[in-house]
Amino acid sequence: MDRLLEREAESEALTALARRVSGGRGGVVLVRGEAGIGKTSLLRALRARGGLRFYVGRCEPLSVPEPLGPLHELAAAAGAPDLLELAGGDRRSLARALQTALTSQGPAIAAVEDAHWADPATLDVVRILARRAEEVPLGLVVTFRDDEFAANPPLAVLVGDLATNAEIVRISPKRLSEDAVRSLAGGGGADPAAIVRVTGGNPFLVVEMLSAGEAVPAFVRDATLARVARMGPRAKGLVDVAAVVGQRVPPELLDDLVPGHEAAVGEAIARGVLSDDGVTLGFRHELTRQAIEQALSAPRRAALHGRVAAALVTRGSSDHARIAHHAEAAGIADLASRHAVLAAREAERVGALLEAGLQLERALRLGTGLPAPARIDLLIRYARNINFAGRQLDAARAAAQEAIVIADASNDRIAGGRARSVLSAALWSLDRLDEARSAAADAVSLLEGAGDVEALARATRRSCASKRSRSTRPRRSRTGRGLLRQPRRPDSTKLASTL
Numbered sequence: 001m002d003r004l005l006e007r008e009a010e011s012e013a014l015t016a017l018a019r020r021v022s023g024g025r026g027g028v029v030l031v032r033g034e035a036g037i038g039k040t041s042l043l044r045a046l047r048a049r050g051g052l053r054f055y056v057g058r059c060e061p062l063s064v065p066e067p068l069g070p071l072h073e074l075a076a077a078a079g080a081p082d083l084l085e086l087a088g089g090d091r092r093s094l095a096r097a098l099q100t101a102l103t104s105q106g107p108a109i110a111a112v113e114d115a116h117w118a119d120p121a122t123l124d125v126v127r128i129l130a131r132r133a134e135e136v137p138l139g140l141v142v143t144f145r146d147d148e149f150a151a152n153p154p155l156a157v158l159v160g161d162l163a164t165n166a167e168i169v170r171i172s173p174k175r176l177s178e179d180a181v182r183s184l185a186g187g188g189g190a191d192p193a194a195i196v197r198v199t200g201g202n203p204f205l206v207v208e209m210l211s212a213g214e215a216v217p218a219f220v221r222d223a224t225l226a227r228v229a230r231m232g233p234r235a236k237g238l239v240d241v242a243a244v245v246g247q248r249v250p251p252e253l254l255d256d257l258v259p260g261h262e263a264a265v266g267e268a269i270a271r272g273v274l275s276d277d278g279v280t281l282g283f284r285h286e287l288t289r290q291a292i293e294q295a296l297s298a299p300r301r302a303a304l305h306g307r308v309a310a311a312l313v314t315r316g317s318s319d320h321a322r323i324a325h326h327a328e329a330a331g332i333a334d335l336a337s338r339h340a341v342l343a344a345r346e347a348e349r350v351g352a353l354l355e356a357g358l359q360l361e362r363a364l365r366l367g368t369g370l371p372a373p374a375r376i377d378l379l380i381r382y383a384r385n386i387n388f389a390g391r392q393l394d395a396a397r398a399a400a401q402e403a404i405v406i407a408d409a410s411n412d413r414i415a416g417g418r419a420r421s422v423l424s425a426a427l428w429s430l431d432r433l434d435e436a437r438s439a440a441a442d443a444v445s446l447l448e449g450a451g452d453v454e455a456l457a458r459a460t461r462r463s464c465a466s467k468r469s470r471s472t473r474p475r476r477s478r479t480g481r482g483l484l485r486q487p488r489r490p491d492s493t494k495l496a497s498t499l
Helices: 008-022 039-049 069-077 083-087 091-102 120-131 146-151 153-162 178-185 192-199 203-212 220-229 233-245 251-257 262-270 286-295 298-314 320-330 333-349 353-366 372-388 393-409 413-429 433-447 453-471 492-496
Strands: 027-032 053-058 108-113 138-144 169-171 274-276 281-283 476-479 482-485
Touching: 008 027, 008 039, 008 108, 008 138, 008 169, 027 039, 027 153, 039 053, 039 108, 039 138, 053 069, 069 083, 069 091, 069 108, 069 120, 083 091, 091 120, 108 120, 120 138, 120 153, 120 353, 138 146, 146 153, 178 192, 178 203, 192 203, 203 220, 220 233, 220 286, 233 251, 233 262, 233 281, 233 286, 233 298, 251 298, 262 274, 281 286, 298 320, 320 333, 320 353, 333 353, 333 372, 353 372, 372 393, 372 413, 393 413, 413 433, 413 453, 433 453
Parallel strands: 027 138, 027 169, 053 108, 108 138
Antiparallel strands: 274 281, 476 482
């Protein structure tokens, strides 16, 4: 178990949550703090106390987050791997089904780690779980970095929404004092004051400096690489591969990437680089993984990403977002584009429109050899997704216009009509109403009699909405430097079924 110093209040808050859950009532604890402050150590200590079933879902720093990724992990750990598919895209149904699965064998604790990397769909479900915490004996613990808080606006909104709930406990672990560092040093030759001065008392950095055995502390990267340098060649190679895979490494994937790795894994664990939670291997901290990955040469890093992508494909993995991530990092553009399209389809299915848009942007950027019909379809879907996600509205307009150019050059009347309908929606969001009306009218004109009834219906609805807007003043709110209209957007899970 991790040695916890100056964490009495935080530990007691988590112990109180466990007592509450054991008594039949749920609760929520938010744990926030900088990287290395000890959020995961608190969870490990809570889990080690025993007495309750403990489930963990972790968010990961993929280039595009996997929609509902940590919730998939929670559901699988609870013995219901198909739960999210059965619940569909409805967030309330999903939250209720997840509550039931996690408590099916008795009171339990569910942790969502590193929520600063979470996708909006995951945060929606967490919000519902938090508001219904007392319904079932389920304790919910959410950890996130407050130094990356601003980079995930939906997380900031969630924390703000929960701020008025007096039942939700908030924990912000503090940095270690000189006395705590002196206790960790155990009477060695290290200078506690110097360590606190350089590390700021960050527990992870303090431990790394002490482990390096230096009187003058070094940066965490140097300390980590020094630890790795003491390993044998096979263990070093294994750690390099694991760093590219991610914070957690499924054993079956490691079997494919590094056959006969048992001795190397044992050495990496003994050196304190990797840890084993009984289910997956992982790095003791994300900062360790990052230090190792960033130290790889660019060609070696790309080659390892390629090996991971190939192994996932060979295994028939359905984690298309992860395959696209590794393929792009490896420079395998065609593979990354193909799996980005599949990942976008999965994201659309659960109503994660922003993530779907980001995957489609990847597919378009890397799919340079796409035939015209395929590129038009991706451009239309991209424009529609990011427009209704309320992000990058100018990019949505530009994508729709590009689709129009390609469709007109191909004499594709239906595609041209669909693209103009999406352009109308994008212009409407940009408050360019006259242009939106014109694009909608053009879309109807092209699609009438073309044989695509569904596309015509969409264009007609858009045209009618544009006409009704003539007698109404757009609703506006002050955002950024100017006045931007805030269009009413449909529920994303309903929209996904029409994409």
